[in-house]
Amino acid sequence: MLIPFPFIGGLASGLAMAVSGASARRAGGPAAENARSALNWGLTYLMVSTVLLVMHFVLLITLTSQGTASTGFFPLGIPITLYFAVSLLHVVLVIIGTVRVSSGGVMRVPFAIPFARA
Secondary structure, eight states: OOOSSTTHHHHHHHHHHHHHHHHGGGSOTHHHHHHHHHHHHHHHHHHHHHHHHHHHHHHHHHHHHTTOOOSSSTTTTHHHHHHHHHHHHHHHHHHHHHHHHHTTOOOOOTTSOOSSOO
């Protein structure tokens, strides 16, 4: 989902995957398995993204309120770097999942937190 505001598009896509995964779970067979996987990964991505963004702003406020402004990108940039890495992983997983599911397969993300079980 492309939204022209920084970080909002990533959060919206995680939420959209969670909602569509939850609504498609009623179907049977591979569709239900793919919906469960999309729900789990969407919620995992949404949670990790939100934690990293909050961590960035907490670190930003903490460092600037103490008067010790960082002169370099790090340590302030660590949460943002991790956020972009997770977002890149999200794009790769969506592409792999689209290819696998379009050929009739089932997409499983082994490191997604299992919010919805079989």
